[in-house]
Every structure is written in C-alpha cells, then in structure tokens.
Amino acid sequence: MGGKRTVETTFPVRYAETDQMQVVHHSNYVVWMEEGRSEFMRASGADYAQVERGGHYFTATGIQVRYVASARYGERVTVRTWVEELRSRQLTFGYEIVNASTGAVLVTATSEHLCIDRQGRVARIPDQWRKLLSTDH
Amino acid sequence: MGGKRTVETTFPVRYAETDQMQVVHHSNYVVWMEEGRSEFMRASGADYAQVERGGHYFTATGIQVRYVASARYGERVTVRTWVEELRSRQLTFGYEIVNASTGAVLVTATSEHLCIDRQGRVARIPDQWRKLLSTDH
Amino acid sequence: MGGKRTVETTFPVRYAETDQMQVVHHSNYVVWMEEGRSEFMRASGADYAQVERGGHYFTATGIQVRYVASARYGERVTVRTWVEELRSRQLTFGYEIVNASTGAVLVTATSEHLCIDRQGRVARIPDQWRKLLSTDH
Amino acid sequence: MGGKRTVETTFPVRYAETDQMQVVHHSNYVVWMEEGRSEFMRASGADYAQVERGGHYFTATGIQVRYVASARYGERVTVRTWVEELRSRQLTFGYEIVNASTGAVLVTATSEHLCIDRQGRVARIPDQWRKLLSTDH
Numbered sequence: 001m002g003g004k005r006t007v008e009t010t011f012p013v014r015y016a017e018t019d020q021m022q023v024v025h026h027s028n029y030v031v032w033m034e035e036g037r038s039e040f041m042r043a044s045g046a047d048y049a050q051v052e053r054g055g056h057y058f059t060a061t062g063i064q065v066r067y068v069a070s071a072r073y074g075e076r077v078t079v080r081t082w083v084e085e086l087r088s089r090q091l092t093f094g095y096e097i098v099n100a101s102t103g104a105v106l107v108t109a110t111s112e113h114l115c116i117d118r119q120g121r122v123a124r125i126p127d128q129w130r131k132l133l134s135t136d137h
Numbered sequence: 138m139g140g141k142r143t144v145e146t147t148f149p150v151r152y153a154e155t156d157q158m159q160v161v162h163h164s165n166y167v168v169w170m171e172e173g174r175s176e177f178m179r180a181s182g183a184d185y186a187q188v189e190r191g192g193h194y195f196t197a198t199g200i201q202v203r204y205v206a207s208a209r210y211g212e213r214v215t216v217r218t219w220v221e222e223l224r225s226r227q228l229t230f231g232y233e234i235v236n237a238s239t240g241a242v243l244v245t246a247t248s249e250h251l252c253i254d255r256q257g258r259v260a261r262i263p264d265q266w267r268k269l270l271s272t273d274h
Numbered sequence: 275m276g277g278k279r280t281v282e283t284t285f286p287v288r289y290a291e292t293d294q295m296q297v298v299h300h301s302n303y304v305v306w307m308e309e310g311r312s313e314f315m316r317a318s319g320a321d322y323a324q325v326e327r328g329g330h331y332f333t334a335t336g337i338q339v340r341y342v343a344s345a346r347y348g349e350r351v352t353v354r355t356w357v358e359e360l361r362s363r364q365l366t367f368g369y370e371i372v373n374a375s376t377g378a379v380l381v382t383a384t385s386e387h388l389c390i391d392r393q394g395r396v397a398r399i400p401d402q403w404r405k406l407l408s409t410d411h
Numbered sequence: 412m413g414g415k416r417t418v419e420t421t422f423p424v425r426y427a428e429t430d431q432m433q434v435v436h437h438s439n440y441v442v443w444m445e446e447g448r449s450e451f452m453r454a455s456g457a458d459y460a461q462v463e464r465g466g467h468y469f470t471a472t473g474i475q476v477r478y479v480a481s482a483r484y485g486e487r488v489t490v491r492t493w494v495e496e497l498r499s500r501q502l503t504f505g506y507e508i509v510n511a512s513t514g515a516v517l518v519t520a521t522s523e524h525l526c527i528d529r530q531g532r533v534a535r536i537p538d539q540w541r542k543l544l545s546t547d548h
Contacts, residue, residue: 011285015312015322016305020210020463026471027153027187027441038289047432048289049348051299052431060437064475068202073157074323148422152444152449152459153357157326163334166401168427175426185426186485189294197300211460267394289436292431295483299427335464 004082004135005048010100012076023070029107030063033095036079037111041094044127048134056126058091058113065109069099076100083135088124089115141219141272146176147237149213160207166244167200173216174248177230183269189274193263195228195250200245202241206236212236220272225261228270278356278409283313284374286350297344303381304337307369310353311385314367320406330400332365333385339383343373350374357409362398363389363409415493416544420450423487430492434481440518441474444506448522451504455545467537469502469524476520480510484521494546500526501537502544511537 019025041048051058071077077100084094090112096109117123127134156162178185188195208214216235221231227249236246255259262270293299317324325332345351351374358368364386377394389399399407430436452459462469482488488511495505501523508518528534536544 006455012312014305014309015156016164016308018157019152020157020159021468022157023472025153026474028443030438030441031288035286035288036288038286047348049346050388057430057432060478062475062477063437064473065473066285066473072323142431147451149446151442151446153445158333163337164301164308167301167304168369168425171427172423172425175423186483193301196295197341199340200300201336202335204334205314209460253423289430290436293426294429294431294433296431300426 004040004084004094006080006082007036007043007045008078008080009036010078010099011035013071013073014074015073017062018073021117023072029065029067029097029109029127032077032079032097033063033065033081033093033109035110036081036095036097037093040081040083041133044130044132050090051129054121054126055118056123056129057116057118059116060111061090063109063112063136064111068087069104069106071097071099071106077106084110086125086133086135087092087129091125141221141231142181143217143219144177144180145213145215145217146173147213149190149209149210150210152210155210158208163204165234166202166204166234166246169216170200170212170218170230170246170248171200172194173218173232173234174263176216176272177218177220179245181269183266186248188266191263192255193260194253196253197248197250198251199249201244201248202244204244206241207237208234209241209273214243220245220270223262223267223270223272226259228262277319278358278368280354280356281310281314281317282352282354283303283310284350284352285309287345287347292347297346300339303339303341303371303383306351306353306371306381307337307339307355307367308312310355310369310371311367313353314355314357315407318406320403324398325403328400329405330397331390331392333390334385334390335364336386337383338385339381341381342406343378345371345373345380351380357407358384359398360404360409362405363396365389365399383410412518415495415505416455417491417493418447418451419452419476419489419491420447421442421487422446424484425473425485429484436531437476440476440478440520443488443490443508444474444476444504444520444522445492447506447508448504450490451492451494451497452544455543457540462540465537466544467527467534467540468527470502470527471522473523475522476518478515478518482508482510482517488517488521493542495521497536497541498522499547502526502536512547537542
C-alpha cells in the first residue's frame with residue numbers, strides 16, 4: 001500500500017455469504033473487492049455509477065486473490081482499496097480485507113480493469129476520472 | 138399442477154449455494170425458480186433472451202415460497218415449472234422443486250410477473266409469446 | 275408496522291446485485307431481508323450468531339415478497355425489520371425496504387421461521403431469546 | 412492442458428448471473444470454477460461431498476482469473492477442469508471456460524487448495540483421493 005491513498009469500507013458478514021465450511025465462501029471476497037472499488041471511487045468523487053452514465057466502463061480483465069484467513073458470520077470486515085497502477089486505458093486496484101475488530105488480514109488481492117465504451121471498444125480513461133483516480137495526491 | 142404443461146430441469150447443487158446450516162441457503166431457490174422459468178420458456182419456443190431482444194420484460198412483482206425440506210451439496214435437484222395463470226399483461230408461474238433422486242418435495246412456490254416495455258411501461262404480452270405460453274395445449 | 279419496534283439498517287446497492295434489466299435482481303432482496311433480520315437481532319441483544327452457538331436455528335419456512343419499485347446501483351437502501359408474530363416455536367418477521375434518500379418503498383415482505391435444534395427437531399424458542407424478540411416492549 | 416485428464420461440464424447462463432453491463436458478472440466465474448471442480452471430482456470417483464464426510468476439506472488459498480470474453484444470458488458455457496499440480500498437502504486446478512456453441516474462450520484460471528481437517532489443521536491428502544486425483548492416468 002506504501003504511500004498510496006487508501007479508502008476503507010466496513011460492513012457485517014451476511015449469513016447468505018457463508019458456506020457449509022462455516023466460513024464465508026471464497027467467491028464473496030470478489031464481490032467485496034468490487035464494493036471496495038465502489039467506495040474508493042465514491043470517496044474520490046469519481047462515483048462509478050456516474051462513470052457508466054458517461055458512457056465508460058471499467059471491465060475486469062483479471063483478478064488475483066490470496067486467501068489468508070476466514071471471515072465468519074457475526075464478524076465485521078473492512079475492505080481497504082487503493083489504485084496500484086493507473087495507465088491511459090487500464091487500471092489496477094489493490095485490496096486488503098481484514099477482520100474489522102482484530103485487524104487480522106483475511107485476503108490480499110489485485111484486479112485489473114480495462115476502460116471500454118458503450119460499443120465495447122477499448123477507450124482512454126476520460127481525463128476527469130483519471131485525475132480523481134490518480135495516485136499522486 | 139393439474140393438467141398444466143410442466144417443464145423440468147435438473148442440475149447439481151453448487152457448493153457456493155450452501156450456508157453454515159449445511160444446507161442450501163433459502164435465497165438460492167429463488168434463483169432456481171428463475172432457471173425453471175428460463176427452461177420452461179426455452180422448451181416452449183419462447184426463449185426469454187429473445188423476448189428481451191424484442192423489447193419486452195417480464196418483471197417480477199411478487200414471489201411466495203414455501204420451504205418443505207432442504208437440499209444439500211452432493212444432491213441433484215429438479216425444478217418443475219408451469220404457467221399457473223396467463224392474463225393480457227401478467228402471468229403467474231408455479232413451481233415444485235424436488236430432490237432428483239428421491240422425488241422428495243423441497244419447495245413449492247409461485248411468482249407473478251408483469252409485462253413491461255423498454256421504457257418500463259406496462260404492456261400487453263405480445264401475441265407470439267402469449268400463444269407459446271398458453272396453458273391450453 | 276403499527277406500534278411494533280422496528281430496526282433499520284442502510285447500505286449501498288452492490289454492483290454485483292444488478293442484472294441486465296439495469297436494476298437489482300429480485301433474489302437479492304431476500305438476502306437483504308436476512309440482513310435486516312440480523313440487524314434486528316443484534317439491536318435487540320439477540321445476536322443470531324449467538325443463537326446458533328447456543329444450538330438453535332431459525333430456519334426459514336416461507337417468504338412472501340411484493341416488489342413495488344426497483345433499486346439501482348448508485349443508490350442506498352434502508353431495510354426496516356420488525357417481529358410480526360412470535361409464538362412458542364415460530365416467528366414471523368415483517369420488512370419494508372425503501373430507497374434511503376427518497377424514502378420510496380421498493381419492497382414489502384414477510385418471512386416465517388421455525389425454531390429447530392442441532393438435530394433438526396422442532397424446538398421451543400429459548401426464553402432468553404423470546405424475551406428479547408418480544409414485540410411488547 | 413497438455414496431456415492432462417480434463418473433465419467438462421456444460422450448463423446455461425442464469426439470468427441472475429448477469430449484471431447491468433448485460434454480461435455475466437465476473438464473480439460468477441469463480442462459482443463456475445468450483446462447479447467444474449465438483450464435476451472433475453465426481454467424474455474421478457472422488458466426489459467432494461464424500462471427501463468432506465470423511466473429514467477433509469480442500470480450502471481455497473488462491474485464485475487467478477483471466478477474463479478474455481463475456482458470457483451472456485441465452486448462452487451455454489462449458490467449464491473444462493484439470494489437476495495442474497498435486498502435492499502431498501496441496502493441489503492446483505486449471506480451468507478453461509468457453510462458450511459451448513462457438514468454443515470461444517471466455518476465461519482461463521487456476522486455483523490453489525490446501526487440505527485441512529475438521530480442526531482446520533493442514534493435513535496430507537488421503538491416499539484414496541490422491542490416487543483418484545492423480546494426473547498420471
């Protein structure tokens with residue numbers, strides 16, 4: 001995470017997110033990463049709902065998730081999100097998901113996204129969003 | 138179900154669909170009902186993907202689900218779907234979800250749907266789909 | 275809702291909860307109802323995680339959902355939850371899900387639950403939880 | 412995939428799996444990978460439901476997913492699954508998810524799993540499952 005601007009969001013584990021191993025099913029962390037991304041953008045003034053209304057999409061091209069420990073129903077989790085790398089047409093987000101009360105790391109992850117337009121063509125990330133997502137401030 | 142045309146689809150329970158009670162989480166039956174509906178329409182020649190491409194949507198306005206017994210990972214389930222009632226702008230589907238090997242009933246349910254157009258306005262169900270969905274054949 | 279004690283919880287719509295109709299998929303309201311129930315119990319001092327650790331489960335036996343309007347990504351929703359009826363072995367929850375900023379009603383719903391023990395047998399709701407869930411205070 | 416034994420499973424995209432980009436939400440491929448894994452094990456005589464009943468779990472420790480193209484409602488997808496590497500306490504699965512009618516590749520992925528027992532301790536993969544999962548036959 002280094003000196004990168006990091007945004008946090010905290011919420012309770014939902015019962016529906018558990019599986020028969022008595023812990024959160026591993027696919028749900030991918031949804032939580034997206035929720036971290038949404039919060040990062042809202043906090044940066046680059047609300048993703050507005051990005052889409054403007055005709056651009058940050059489609060996921062890759063995810064890498066490292067599962068370190070399990071979240072359980074009855075706990076709250078904190079998702080920490082930052083921009084790992086910002087290029088003209090792509091961006092990479094970094095994540096750390098922790099138990100909100102103990103701080104224990106549950107997951108570390110990254111995801112890559114490509115900017116596309118309504119026709120699905122690769123596009124430059126519009127300047128207004130680039131500035132807001134920039135890691136240099 | 139009476140004399141109504143009924144369509145079946147069978148598939149294995151997914152691990153992700155279980156919860157910490159060691160059974161399928163109750164929200165997943167709502168997804169399975171939709172899958173039963175999709176299969177009913179495909180089998181009737183009224184593929185819902187085509188309905189939407191034609192500019193109509195059958196938006197859900199209500200569901201009623203009765204949970205009788207639990208499905209578990211390692212089992213296969215069969216969803217039986219039929220049209221309970223077909224009106225000019227609305228339709229009601231009926232469902233029975235059973236354990237595919239024992240036949241034990243797991244869930245009985247109904248769902249109501251309203252036909253709307255791309256602008257979200259209530260619309261008549263187009264004649265081509267009405268005929269295919271009709272219970273009288 | 276009348277004079278019943280009602281608990282609210284508010285959260286943002288997750289992108290993963292939308293479907294290709296551009297609104298929240300109807301199955302997710304069932305998960306939100308459960309989240310409302312979890313919050314109701316936490317607020318009442320009857321944390322459901324503790325109920326389960328004590329060896330009891332409130333298994334869902336039925337749900338009825340009325341869809342009035344749609345939630346969209348970019349919005350926040352509020353789930354209002356109350357105990358509609360409390361009996362020795364069963365309880366019914368009532369719900370109203372609204373758009374958190376406009377107050378517009380999106381969904382009204384009820385769900386029935388049966389108290390069972392670890393062996394899956396019907397059981398009386400333990401007194402300590404009955405008192406906390408009681409509608410008379 | 413080379414000479415490795417590969418198991419396929421094919422199923423229709425569920426409407427609930429789409430998002431407002433009109434394609435399957437990227438988190439669902441993680442669930443499909445698990446379904447591929449379940450099918451691989453059933454086809455190998457190593458049904459995962461039996462592995463768990465025997466007291467062992469293959470907990471996910473990492474996933475890497477590369478998104479190449481999108482699946483849509485109305486399509487069927489095929490998940491191809493193989494064992495990429497089998498060690499005494501760990502195994503890695505490889506996946507290719509394709510459009511079932513065109514064969515176009517949608518996703519390539521791997522996932523790592525650690526064998527643990529009921530107490531959550533790292534354990535050797537029992538010999539009976541090792542033989543069935545072995546890539547050398």
